[in-house]
Amino acid sequence: xxxxxxxxxxxxxxxxxxxxxxxxxxxxxxxxxxxxxxxxxxxxxxxxxxxxxxxxxxxxxxxxxxxxxxxxxxxxxxxxxxxxxxxxxxxxxxxxxxxxxxxxxxxxxxxxxxxxxxxxxxxxxxxxxxxxxxxxxxxxxxxxxxxxxxxxxxxxxxxxxxxxxxxxxxxxxxxxxxxxxxxxxxxxxxxxxxxxxxxxxxxxxxxxxxxxxxxxxxxxxxxxxxxxxxxxxx
Ligand code: CA
Numbered sequence: 298x299x300x301x302x303x304x305x306x307x308x309x310x311x312x313x314x315x316x317x318x319x320x321x322x323x324x325x326x327x328x329x330x331x332x333x334x335x336x337x338x339x340x341x342x343x344x345x346x347x348x349x350x351x352x353x354x355x356x357x358x359x360x361x362x363x364x365x366x367x368x369x370x371x372x373x374x375x376x377x378x379x380x381x382x383x384x385x386x387x388x389x390x391x392x393x394x395x396x397x398x399x400x401x402x403x404x405x406x407x408x409x410x411x412x413x414x415x416x417x418x419x420x421x422x423x424x425x426x427x428x429x430x431x432x433x434x435x436x437x438x439x440x441x442x443x444x445x446x447x448x449x450x451x452x453x454x455x456x457x458x459x460x461x462x463x464x465x466x467x468x469x470x471x472x473x474x475x476x477x478x479x480x481x482x483x484x485x486x487x488x489x490x491x492x493x494x495x496x497x498x499x500x501x502x503x504x505x506x507x508x509x510x511x512x513x514x515x516x517x518x519x520x521x522x523x524x525x526x527x528x529x530x531x
Contacts, residue, residue, distance in 0.1 A: 299344035299419050302326045304334040304360070305381065306352050310404075314347060317408045318415070331355030338364050338373060345377045345418055347411070348398070357381075361398055377418040379411075392500060397459070400487070400497075413491050421488035435470035437518070437531040440509060442467055451509060461486070462505050465498075469519065469529035478526035502527060 301323045305311040311327060318325050326343065328334040331354035338346065338360070346364075350357040357380055367373040380398040392398060399421075400414050435442045442449040447463055449456040458466065464486050469477070479495035487493065502521075506513040520528045 298322045298324065300324045300326070301345050301347065301415070302328065302334070302337060302343040303347045304328045304331070304352065304357070305347070305349040306330070307349070313408065314411070317412060318347075321412050321415075323415075329353075331357070331360055335360050335363060338376065339367065342370075342373045342376050344422070345379065345415060347379050347381065347415070349381045351383065365397070375422075377422050379414050379418060381406075392461075392497070399461075413489070414493070417488040417490060417493075435467060437470050437473060437529070440466075440470070440518075442470060456508050458508065459504070461501055462508070465501050466505055466509065469527075473529045473531045476522045476525050476528050481526070498527075 301318050303311060303314045303318065303325060305314060305327075306329045308329075311329065315325050315327060326337065328337055329352075331352040333354065334346075334348070334352070335355060337343075348357045348360060352360075361378055361380070364376060364378070365374050378398040378400075380401040381404060382401055383404050392401065399418050402411060402414060433443065433445055435444065439452045440449070441451075442463070444467060447460075449458050449463060449466060465482065468482065468486050479498040482498050483489040483493045483495065487497065502519055503513075506516050506519055510516045510518055518530055520530060522528050
């Protein structure tokens with residue numbers, strides 16, 4: 298049971314979301330305006346937000362950005378955000394903000410899918426990020442990552458990684474030299490229980506390659522294994 302804030306200006310969708318999230322046992326708060334939603338988030342942060350992208354008052358991206366910028370209040374800045382978007386092309390933008398949304402769903406989506414995503418994010422927030430007890434430091438050649446401080450270095454220079462990029466890199470370093478399927482990565486890095494959108498993995502791998510590969514278009518470390526997934530080479 299969690300305190301969930303739903304921000305959505307489409308009345309019928311808002312009520313469908315409320316019905317389903319309440320039935321799943323959550324305490325639900327509703328909001329239809331972007332500015333009001335930001336006030337609610339800053340004043341009394343929920344355990345999770347389902348946030349529509351297009352809203353009157355202030356759009357979902359701006360809300361997301363402002364919430365993540367509240368670094369002096371981790372309860373606010375770390376709130377799990379599941380973004381609702383109308384178009385597939387917005388995926389990069391939604392996940393790619395400085396510290397963006399944790400997940401997204403493209404309309405129309407099934408309530409079953411929404412509930413699965415919400416559950417995954419709540420579980421992940423409970424775990425505090427990475428599953429299991431990882432070692433304090435992981436290395437591979439000139440890559441070093443410090444799990445406790447969540448910092449990563451390449452040739453001694455700190456890498457600017459987004460949260461999920463860090464989690465993904467840490468997972469690759471924990472399981473080198475084996476093929477990791479997109480489904481396994483979604484389950485262990487993203488916390489999904491059922492199959493999610495594997496493009497999420499591909500998008501993050503692309504970003505990660507740009508940061509850890511000498512030649513991102515001809516990757517040596519994070520290799521694609523056709524039809525199977527990805528392989529990290531130390
Ligand atoms: Ca809308």
